[in-house]
Amino acid sequence: MLLYAIVVLMLPSLTCGKNPAIQVILNDKGLQYGKHAGTDWIQRNLKKVTLPEIGGSILGIDYTLSGIKIAKCDLPEPSVKLYPGATGVKTSMSGLSVALTGDWTTHLGIIHDGGTFDMAMFSVNVISVVELGKDTNGHLSVSSVSCDAQVGDVDIEFHGGASWLFQPFVDFFKGHISSIIQSNICPNVENMISNLEHHLQAMNVSIDVDQALTLDLSLTGLPIIDVSSLNLGLKGEFYSIKTHAEPPFEAQPFKLSEQQGYMLSLGLSEFTLNSASYGYYSAGIFKVLINDSMIPPFSPVHLNTSSMGRFIPQLPQMFPGLLMELQVYAREVPMFSIQPAAVRLGFQGAIKAFAIQRNGTKTPLFKLNADSKFSSKVWISNGKLTGSASMDNFTLTLVASEIGTFKTDSLEKIVKLGIKTVGLEKLNEKLKKGVDLPRMKHAQLVNSVLKVGVGFIALFSDAKVLLSDRGSNQQTNGPV
Numbered sequence: 001m002l003l004y005a006i007v008v009l010m011l012p013s014l015t016c017g018k019n020p021a022i023q024v025i026l027n028d029k030g031l032q033y034g035k036h037a038g039t040d041w042i043q044r045n046l047k048k049v050t051l052p053e054i055g056g057s058i059l060g061i062d063y064t065l066s067g068i069k070i071a072k073c074d075l076p077e078p079s080v081k082l083y084p085g086a087t088g089v090k091t092s093m094s095g096l097s098v099a100l101t102g103d104w105t106t107h108l109g110i111i112h113d114g115g116t117f118d119m120a121m122f123s124v125n126v127i128s129v130v131e132l133g134k135d136t137n138g139h140l141s142v143s144s145v146s147c148d149a150q151v152g153d154v155d156i157e158f159h160g161g162a163s164w165l166f167q168p169f170v171d172f173f174k175g176h177i178s179s180i181i182q183s184n185i186c187p188n189v190e191n192m193i194s195n196l197e198h199h200l201q202a203m204n205v206s207i208d209v210d211q212a213l214t215l216d217l218s219l220t221g222l223p224i225i226d227v228s229s230l231n232l233g234l235k236g237e238f239y240s241i242k243t244h245a246e247p248p249f250e251a252q253p254f255k256l257s258e259q260q261g262y263m264l265s266l267g268l269s270e271f272t273l274n275s276a277s278y279g280y281y282s283a284g285i286f287k288v289l290i291n292d293s294m295i296p297p298f299s300p301v302h303l304n305t306s307s308m309g310r311f312i313p314q315l316p317q318m319f320p321g322l323l324m325e326l327q328v329y330a331r332e333v334p335m336f337s338i339q340p341a342a343v344r345l346g347f348q349g350a351i352k353a354f355a356i357q358r359n360g361t362k363t364p365l366f367k368l369n370a371d372s373k374f375s376s377k378v379w380i381s382n383g384k385l386t387g388s389a390s391m392d393n394f395t396l397t398l399v400a401s402e403i404g405t406f407k408t409d410s411l412e413k414i415v416k417l418g419i420k421t422v423g424l425e426k427l428n429e430k431l432k433k434g435v436d437l438p439r440m441k442h443a444q445l446v447n448s449v450l451k452v453g454v455g456f457i458a459l460f461s462d463a464k465v466l467l468s469d470r471g472s473n474q475q476t477n478g479p480v
């Protein structure tokens, strides 16, 4: 019982200790670009903000400042730095000036009065430190560690009503208003951070890539932060949606070194590819039926017993003039191996052949093992992932037969030729055209380069934020 309890207690820590199969490093260049794009965005959206009411009592007169809008704000570019001290990010903004407009009302007993006002705030300084972490579900989390805000000075001009009466006393009570604003800044900053945290919590760390596979991108450990980079380790494991089975192999550690000059570095372990392969395999997707209508008309060989007589002399005698069908499937999980020279794939398949009787019955004929090895090179050209693939080895071996034994060499040659001329040629056409790099709604990778390491592929890239706000075509172009 005790042993059982110990094992159960240790399980979570064991699963957390998994090596990340995807690593992301954001360096200072990326952080500064993100900050720049973010500041632009905030600047452009400030006019839409309505600030909360300010109310209080001065000399027994209750006042309310409401409908406060930002008339003008020149947002100085804040300083954003990675902050290893708190495993987080420190943002400081100083010398912010804001012009505000709004309405004022006063109540003294039953006497109501009101009008509008213009307010200017000068030398506003805000310093905020947020900590980055990981929650139990593997989401990135943010929390406020400290916040400090100071308002240097405010100036207010009241219009309308009896404003002429109290305007001369602004200097006397503006300190009161200024301190209310000052005490409101940090709670608002903290509110924004907790809103961001709610968004992060609501994000899916698993993405369904197609009907069969889902990709788990949860964090495997806490973010690692030093002065120049933020490192995230992600699980990077594909699962079959149907079986959710864990593959019989594990992610191996790899060292992604950040590339100076690029905003981010991304490392993808061969484990990620192999988990996808295992996901398809365990869902039974590596299976195809091939019949004669799939064989191109120009092919010298057709899937019928007469045509196959060239390779299996006894076949047309035993089953004359029948169409055939092949069941092709993977015997083992096809595995990728990533090496600087090439990305290799081993495919150990089997082919079961049937004759289709005139009444539709499928009569088993023989079973072959088909083992092949492919290698490919990948690179990025014109912003697209391109490459080339070739077949290095292909062997056919007869493992069972209902029609007696036969030699497989010439069959092997013709199948090999078929794979090369039909399958690989099509694949290479596609690889030559290239596939677009994955793209998010608001960001795109630019200036990307690919390097193939031992056991992993590294992508070094800059990013470009796509801001599609109306009325402003100022696309922020990277790199800056």
Ligand SMILES: *[C@@H]1O[C@H](CO)[C@@H](O)[C@H](O)[C@H]1NC(C)=O
Pocket: 202, 203, 204
């Ligand atoms: C998260 O995934 C679930 C199930 O796959 C889906 O219903 C939900 O809409 C997703 N949420 C987001 C924010 O994408």
Ligand SMILES: *[C@@H]1O[C@H](CO)[C@@H](O)[C@H](O)[C@H]1NC(C)=O
Pocket: 289, 291, 292, 293, 294
């Ligand atoms: C071959 O298979 C395809 C798809 O499975 C099917 O549509 C077609 O009718 C089949 N052809 C023959 C001749 O059995």
Ligand SMILES: *[C@@H]1O[C@H](CO)[C@@H](O)[C@H](O)[C@H]1NC(C)=O
Pocket: 300, 301, 302, 304, 305, 306, 307, 321, 322, 323
């Ligand atoms: C079998 O293939 C040969 C050509 O290879 C063709 O002449 C013959 O009509 C085919 N037989 C059937 C039953 O489709």
Ligand SMILES: *[C@@H]1O[C@H](CO)[C@@H](O)[C@H](O)[C@H]1NC(C)=O
Pocket: 357, 358, 359, 360, 361
């Ligand atoms: C179909 O035909 C084959 C060969 O003529 C025969 O052996 C088999 O019993 C038949 N099956 C059915 C269901 O009629």
Ligand SMILES: *[C@@H]1O[C@H](CO)[C@@H](O)[C@H](O)[C@H]1NC(C)=O
Pocket: 371, 392, 393, 394, 395
């Ligand atoms: C191809 O595979 C066969 C059988 O597995 C092996 O004997 C042969 O050495 C392989 N050839 C190459 C070039 O890898």
